[in-house]
Amino acid sequence: MSIGSTFGRLYRGETTTDFVGRRKTWFAVSLVIILLGVVSVGLRGLNLGIDFKGGTYWEATFSGAAPSTATISTAVTNAGLTDPTIFVLGGKTIHVEANTNSFTGSQLQTVVNKVVAALEKITHTKNVTTNSIGPTWGSQVTGRALWALLAFFFAVVIYISFRFEPKMALAAFIAMIHDLLVTVGVYSIFNLQVTPDTVIAILTILGYSLYDTVVVFDRVRDNTHGILKGGNLTYSEMVNLSMNQTLARSINTSLVAILPVLSVLLVGAEILGATTLQNYGLALFVGLLSGAYSSIFIASPILAWLKEREPRFKDLAIRLGKQTDRVSYSPSQAAALIGSEGVTARSSVKGGAVTPRGRKQKRR
Numbered sequence: 410m411s412i413g414s415t416f417g418r419l420y421r422g423e424t425t426t427d428f429v430g431r432r433k434t435w436f437a438v439s440l441v442i443i444l445l446g447v448v449s450v451g452l453r454g455l456n457l458g459i460d461f462k463g464g465t466y467w468e469a470t471f472s473g474a475a476p477s478t479a480t481i482s483t484a485v486t487n488a489g490l491t492d493p494t495i496f497v498l499g500g501k502t503i504h505v506e507a508n509t510n511s512f513t514g515s516q517l518q519t520v521v522n523k524v525v526a527a528l529e530k531i532t533h534t535k536n537v538t539t540n541s542i543g544p545t546w547g548s549q550v551t552g553r554a555l556w557a558l559l560a561f562f563f564a565v566v567i568y569i570s571f572r573f574e575p576k577m578a579l580a581a582f583i584a585m586i587h588d589l590l591v592t593v594g595v596y597s598i599f600n601l602q603v604t605p606d607t608v609i610a611i612l613t614i615l616g617y618s619l620y621d622t623v624v625v626f627d628r629v630r631d632n633t634h635g636i637l638k639g640g641n642l643t644y645s646e647m648v649n650l651s652m653n654q655t656l657a658r659s660i661n662t663s664l665v666a667i668l669p670v671l672s673v674l675l676v677g678a679e680i681l682g683a684t685t686l687q688n689y690g691l692a693l694f695v696g697l698l699s700g701a702y703s704s705i706f707i708a709s710p711i712l713a714w715l716k717e718r719e720p721r722f723k724d725l726a727i728r729l730g731k732q733t734d735r736v737s738y739s740p741s742q743a744a745a746l747i748g749s750e751g752v753t754a755r756s757s758v759k760g761g762a763v764t765p766r767g768r769k770q771k772r773r
Contacts, residue, residue, distance in 0.1 A: 426653055427649055428648070428653075428709060429649050429714075430649075432706075432710035432713075435706035436707070436710075439587055439706075442591055442595075443590045446593060446595065446597055447590070447594065449594060450593065450594065453597060453600070454597070455593070455603050456494075456597075456600050456602045456603060458602050458604040459508070459542050460542060460604055460605050461548075461551050461554075461604075461605075462510075463510045463548075464507055464509050465506065465507060465509045465520075466504065466507075467485075467521075467538070468537070469502070469532045469534065469536060469537040471502075471532035472534075475501070475503075476531050480531065481528075482495055484527040484531055485527055488523035488524045488527045489520040490520065490524060491508070494506050494507065503532065505528070509521075509541065510543075517541065521541070524539075525537045550605060554605070554608040557608070558608075561615060561616075562585065566578045573630060576715045579711075580626075580709070580712040581619060581626070581708055584618060584622055584703040584708035585615050585703075587703045588699045588703050589615065591695070591699040592611060592695050592699055607691075607692040610691075610692030610696065614693060614697055614699070614700050617666060618699075618700030618701075618704055620662075621659055621700065621701065621704035625655050625659070625704065625708070625709055626708075626709075629647070629712070632650060640725060640728075642729075643717070643722065643726040643729055644716045644725070645717055648713040652709050659704060663700075666697050667694065670690055670697060673690040674690040674691065
């Protein structure tokens, strides 16, 4: 089968991917990534920016060839810093930050002046800016970030519970926790710095992931009132149908969201040297990939697993499992089971095609 025909079937809604049946594979992939992240956080923690832990940062602009990171590190370490974090942004700006919370007022001022002098010597310029953030303010920022995250989760669970149903809210909540754990794990594994921009980006990607999940759940709800009432499909099969129907939209939405973020990282952070764009873009990129994965491979399979344990859907699965002449429907075929008014019509299957038996059927 050619690539063109595969994409054609995807955008015509003719795919029959078994998302629910392969849920153990999807869950295993996520579990491995999350466990690696948890181990990394436990062993090395997170690389928190000075906005969270307090400290001092220096920025110096220069013209000409950029000094190496090793040269900068040696200069500021000799000036009194311990384990500094160094970025060279856009080939024209040096950003140095370090934990200076252990210094007293006079000691801090001495170290700040020495680092300024070292950077001026390296960059051959007097354009060095500095700023210090206390540990108390950093802890307040951390607390507020956690409260913002908890408030977001609470609002989402309440909204989906009323908009759809509690089990859909639980599935969406698990998917968002998945995205959060994956993003935090990736940041720890690759020692990426966590800043307030990262927290804002995480809230953004959780909202994006929720949007994509709600799109699928909305189709699941419509099909529950339509196809599922006819008793021709199990709940898991109906979820598969809904996901195949919205798969093209999910892929398009993910691509449209990820491509601009790549532009932010490549142009804004690397070329223009914008630190804020770099921190924000990295979190967005990691989170959007995780969100796209969870909305397709995590949320809906979890919903199907929860709903299949309800007595009515369990009985339906047992009854349909005893039928030996069942046919697997593509989304376009299964959609034909819904009448024009959204009421399921009885149907017969001939050669894998669905033939509705509705009001317009000719008498024999």
